[in-house]
Amino acid sequence: MVLVLALGDLHVPHRAADLPPKFKSMLVPGKIQHIICTGNLCIKEIHDYLKTICPDLHIVRGEFDEDARYPENKTLTIGQFKLGLCHGHQVIPWGDLDSLAMLQRQLDVDILVTGHTHQFTAYKHEGGVVINPGSATGAYSSINQDVNPSFVLMDIDGLRVVVYVYELIDGEVKVDKIDFKKTSTTNSAP
Amino acid sequence: MITGDDDEKWLAAATAAVKQNAFYMQRAIDSNNLKDALKFSAQMLSELRTSKLSPHKYYELYIRVFDELRKLEMFFKEETGRGCSIAELYELVQHAGNILPRLYLLCTIGSVYIKSNDVTAKDILKDLVEMCRAVQHPLRGLFLRSYLAQVTRDKLPSIGSELEGDADAHMDALEFVLQNFTEMNKLWVRMQHQGPNREKEKREKERNELRDLVGKNFHVLSQLEGVDLGIYRDTVLPRILEQVVNCKDELAQCYLMDCIIQVFPDDFHLQTLDVLLGACPQLQPSVDIKTVLSGLMERLSNYAVSSVEALPNFLQVDAFSKLNYAIGKVVEAQVDMPASGSVTLYLFLLKFTLHVHADRLDSVDQVLGSCVSQLSATGKLCDDKASKQIVAFLSAPLEKYNDVVTILKLTNYPRVMEYLDHERNKAMAIILIQSILKNNTHIATADEVDALFELIKRLIKDFDGTTDSEVDEEDFQEEQNSVARLVHMLYNDDPEEMAKIIFRVKKHILTGGPKRLPLTIPPLVFSALKLIRRLRGGDENPFGDDTSATPKRILQLLNETIEVLSDVSASELALRLYLQCAQAANDCELETVAYEFFTKAYLLYEEEISDSKAQVTALRLIIGTLQRMRVFNVENRDTLTHKATGYSARLLKKPDQCRAVYECAHLFWADNCENLKDGERVVLCLKRAQRIADAVQQMANASRGTSGTGSVALYVELLNKYLYFLEKGNAQVTGDIIQSLAELIKSDTKNVESGAGSFISSTLRYMEFQRQQQDGGMSEKYQKIKMEWFE
Numbered sequence A: 001m002v003l004v005l006a007l008g009d010l011h012v013p014h015r016a017a018d019l020p021p022k023f024k025s026m027l028v029p030g031k032i033q034h035i036i037c038t039g040n041l042c043i044k045e046i047h048d049y050l051k052t053i054c055p056d057l058h059i060v061r062g063e064f065d066e067d068a069r070y071p072e073n074k075t076l077t078i079g080q081f082k083l084g085l086c087h088g089h090q091v092i093p094w095g096d097l098d099s100l101a102m103l104q105r106q107l108d109v110d111i112l113v114t115g116h117t118h119q120f121t122a123y124k125h126e127g128g129v130v131i132n133p134g135s136a137t138g139a140y141s142s143i144n145q146d147v148n149p150s151f152v153l154m155d156i157d158g159l160r161v162v163v164y165v166y167e168l169i170d171g172e173v174k175v176d177k178i179d180f181k182k183t184s185t186t187n188s189a190p
Numbered sequence B: 001m002i003t004g005d006d007d008e009k010w011l012a013a014a015t016a017a018v019k020q021n022a023f024y025m026q027r028a029i030d031s032n033n034l035k036d037a038l039k040f041s042a043q044m045l046s047e048l049r050t051s052k053l054s055p056h057k058y059y060e061l062y063i064r065v066f067d068e069l070r071k072l073e074m075f076f077k078e079e080t081g082r083g084c085s086i087a088e089l090y091e092l093v094q095h096a097g098n099i100l101p102r103l104y105l106l107c108t109i110g111s112v113y114i115k116s117n118d119v120t121a122k123d124i125l126k127d128l129v130e131m132c133r134a135v136q137h138p139l140r141g142l143f144l145r146s147y148l149a150q151v152t153r154d155k156l157p158s159i160g161s162e163l164e165g166d167a168d169a170h171m172d173a174l175e176f177v178l179q180n181f182t183e184m185n186k187l188w189v190r191m192q193h194q195g196p197n198r199e200k201e202k203r204e205k206e207r208n209e210l211r212d213l214v215g216k217n218f219h220v221l222s223q224l225e226g227v228d229l230g231i232y233r234d235t236v237l238p239r240i241l242e243q244v245v246n247c248k249d250e251l252a253q254c255y256l257m258d259c260i261i262q263v264f265p266d267d268f269h270l271q272t273l274d275v276l277l278g279a280c281p282q283l284q285p286s287v288d289i290k291t292v293l294s295g296l297m298e299r300l301s302n303y304a305v306s307s308v309e310a311l312p313n314f315l316q317v318d319a320f321s322k323l324n325y326a327i328g329k330v331v332e333a334q335v336d337m338p339a340s341g342s343v344t345l346y347l348f349l350l351k352f353t354l355h356v357h358a359d360r361l362d363s364v365d366q367v368l369g370s371c372v373s374q375l376s377a378t379g380k381l382c383d384d385k386a387s388k389q390i391v392a393f394l395s396a397p398l399e400k401y402n403d404v405v406t407i408l409k410l411t412n413y414p415r416v417m418e419y420l421d422h423e424r425n426k427a428m429a430i431i432l433i434q435s436i437l438k439n440n441t442h443i444a445t446a447d448e449v450d451a452l453f454e455l456i457k458r459l460i461k462d463f464d465g466t467t468d469s470e471v472d473e474e475d476f477q478e479e480q481n482s483v484a485r486l487v488h489m490l491y492n493d494d495p496e497e498m499a500k501i502i503f504r505v506k507k508h509i510l511t512g513g514p515k516r517l518p519l520t521i522p523p524l525v526f527s528a529l530k531l532i533r534r535l536r537g538g539d540e541n542p543f544g545d546d547t548s549a550t551p552k553r554i555l556q557l558l559n560e561t562i563e564v565l566s567d568v569s570a571s572e573l574a575l576r577l578y579l580q581c582a583q584a585a586n587d588c589e590l591e592t593v594a595y596e597f598f599t600k601a602y603l604l605y606e607e608e609i610s611d612s613k614a615q616v617t618a619l620r621l622i623i624g625t626l627q628r629m630r631v632f633n634v635e636n637r638d639t640l641t642h643k644a645t646g647y648s649a650r651l652l653k654k655p656d657q658c659r660a661v662y663e664c665a666h667l668f669w670a671d672n673c674e675n676l677k678d679g680e681r682v683v684l685c686l687k688r689a690q691r692i693a694d695a696v697q698q699m700a701n702a703s704r705g706t707s708g709t710g711s712v713a714l715y716v717e718l719l720n721k722y723l724y725f726l727e728k729g730n731a732q733v734t735g736d737i738i739q740s741l742a743e744l745i746k747s748d749t750k751n752v753e754s755g756a757g758s759f760i761s762s763t764l765r766y767m768e769f770q771r772q773q774q775d776g777g778m779s780e781k782y783q784k785i786k787m788e789w790f791e
Helices: A021-026 A042-052 A099-105 B004-030 B034-049 B055-079 B085-093 B099-112 B119-133 B138-153 B167-193 B197-223 B229-246 B251-264 B266-270 B273-282 B289-306 B310-318 B319-334 B339-356 B361-378 B385-400 B403-409 B413-419 B422-441 B446-455 B473-487 B493-509 B517-537 B551-567 B572-586 B592-608 B612-629 B634-649 B652-666 B679-702 B710-726 B735-751 B758-772 B779-784
Strands: A002-007 A032-035 A055-058 A073-078 A083-088 A111-114 A122-123 A128-132 A150-157 A161-168 A172-181
Touching: A002 B779, A021 A161, A021 A172, A021 B273, A032 A042, A042 B473, A073 A099, A083 A099, A099 A122, A099 A128, A099 B385, A099 B710, A128 A161, A128 B758, A161 B319, B004 B034, B004 B055, B034 B055, B034 B085, B034 B138, B034 B251, B034 B319, B055 B085, B055 B099, B055 B138, B055 B197, B085 B099, B085 B119, B099 B119, B099 B138, B119 B138, B119 B167, B138 B167, B138 B679, B167 B197, B167 B229, B167 B251, B167 B319, B197 B251, B229 B251, B229 B266, B229 B273, B229 B710, B251 B273, B251 B289, B266 B273, B266 B289, B273 B289, B273 B319, B273 B517, B289 B310, B289 B319, B310 B319, B319 B339, B339 B361, B339 B385, B361 B413, B385 B403, B385 B413, B385 B422, B403 B446, B413 B446, B422 B446, B422 B473, B446 B493, B473 B517, B473 B592, B493 B517, B493 B551, B517 B551, B517 B572, B551 B572, B551 B592, B572 B592, B572 B612, B592 B612, B592 B634, B612 B634, B634 B652, B652 B679, B652 B710, B679 B710, B710 B735, B710 B758, B710 B779, B758 B779
Parallel strands: A002 A032, A032 A055, A083 A111, A111 A128
Antiparallel strands: A002 A150, A073 A083, A122 A128, A150 A161, A161 A172
């Protein structure tokens, strides 16, 4: 069982003062093995904070990120899964699932994690799964009118991944979960 | 001069003598020999006549003697039982040669007879306390009287003892203790003036060792039966204070004042506050009044906290005003008191007020004001120590209320802050901001915003004489990021008030200068955009005047604000913010405004953004934003689209050009809008991109395969794009187009080991999947394509 935290679009301090306290109390150091972050932190303080939760931190660049050294996209392997990470402002039209599917084929990954729309989605298509953890702070978005703070926790176990989404709605944390199973045939040869 | 070694020697000798005499005394007691017992006890007591011991050693000797005298006391008790009268014992004792032993014996005898009916207690006590005057040597006299106090203690009518007595008995006992105390204090003070000047420090140290002897009298007083509030107020306190003031001795005054405060009950202090405080200015100037007053205030604060029922008493006696006045007087009188001293006093008063009258903000404010008046009237310089106290002073109400909005109501708070130096002032400002963030305090009115920004003004802008050029870059950023976070805590449900807040914040922030603006403008912009969204939801006020909040007015404000950013070389940021505003304008159906924002963004792109990577990102954002715009008429849309495709084709690197151009294809196709689907222009765009890809291909061939893989990837991307539009129903995507693309891809993969292999496979796999789709009409669309083309 490998726990992977996926979150992004915090936009601190441009659009939000900080993560919601209820989220902060849940994100305890030592429980999570990897963090993948879709970008738009935007400042070093947030980077440092995420590092305290888990030292294995993967970030890609959002268009408002202060640090210009984050890559445009990234791929990594966790267990049996290949994951791809990209902020999403690079994929036009923004939020379009077919265009995202194209990126997924291009990166050749089982799970594509992207952000930018501040809207949680978990979408299964021919090429795999696209997950958008939304905005962890519920930051303003020109794309999405009604944003609730959210983040995703993936539990990777063998060929199965359980995606837990945590959303803060009216002051309460609501959890939902989605199961994905991978058949080994979808794994294309390198 | 008594040296250490001598001291030990003398003590040892004296102790030996005491032991020896005690032995013989005991023998005499055992054989009921009164005369001998007295003789040997007198000899034993003679050791206490010594001048050779330091106070510390004398005390050790005294303890030994005291223990031995208990046996004698027991013996006297038995003698009274055998009918021996006090007069007889007194007579016998007169034969003791020296006065000190005689007096110790008289005290011992006298204390035994207090309970008897031979003579009245009153007379005995009176006699004893008078007789002791015979010993005027400070050290010996002090111990003698201490002995007297010790030996009579359990024979006085005190609380919890069986000796109740009547009111007269109480007064007699009271008088006795007061007199003994007075004499003891006089002796103690006299020690200060014994010996040469250069030994002053040593004497003070020795006196300190003895102070509890004097202080114990207060404990006895506090335990006496019948010492209620009235007696305390009318008799005890005035008498004590009289002695304290008149002795004019700094050490004594300091210690005794503190003793009074610590020993007697808190509600007594409350009711006699006038008297107690009235004594303070009469004390020696060198007395550390701060400690005394702060001790008092602290006790009263704790009393208020522990006994809530007592709170009305505080108000009744108007404790606050009295303390405030007293402190003022003290600070006035002691002109040499440094600034840190007066601030400390006011700090304790403030803590007192926060404990006792937390709801009386006017009182709290008054304390702040008094402190400021004092500091300004005396023009004292605030050194490091004083500054630390001022920070504590400012933090106290913050910690108590945990609510900066309450702090903003204290009119004197900013005035106090002015006394901090630049660095500390900023640090305090950060503390205020952190309190807001931690406690989730909402600053809800424009006036509160003004008050707050006044307090944190040194973070907001540069001040004359202080440049932040030496500030560490990281620290500066953290500082400004705190201010940025703060902006999100400024909020009101009422859109009109919120708009006022935004205008106010803008006014403050724009004074910040080039280093601050890129960090503080973004949060303002997004806060305003949130407001615009809220305003859209509500009805437009038909009777609203020019100053009421409308999306248009706010966007106008943002336009002006973001323009400032381009003046300070934050062009990339400005471009992004313009695009955000354009989207907001789009959502509000404000076509001209949206167009204006795009124009500005384009201008920045053309003139300010020169780095190629930055251009690629900026252009993507432009295209992505434009793709979502619905508010433009055909002409405007065409103009903007045309320019965007132009920029795309002129990017520095050809692969970037190719990608940007095929992304522009989306500008001609909006999924949710029928009249924005122009299939032909989509295909024209994709073909244009393909030509660029061809050029990349040619360059790769010319340079013999160094960057050959680049073009294959582009072709596969283009293929995917064609498929996208095919699926959306663009009839202009024909089989021929796909076929020719397939050829290009095939020929490349044969020649070059390409990294695009997995992309090709996944694309093919996808195409096959789509062809097999049973529903949705997908397979029909895919009929145009033959998979053999790709083999």
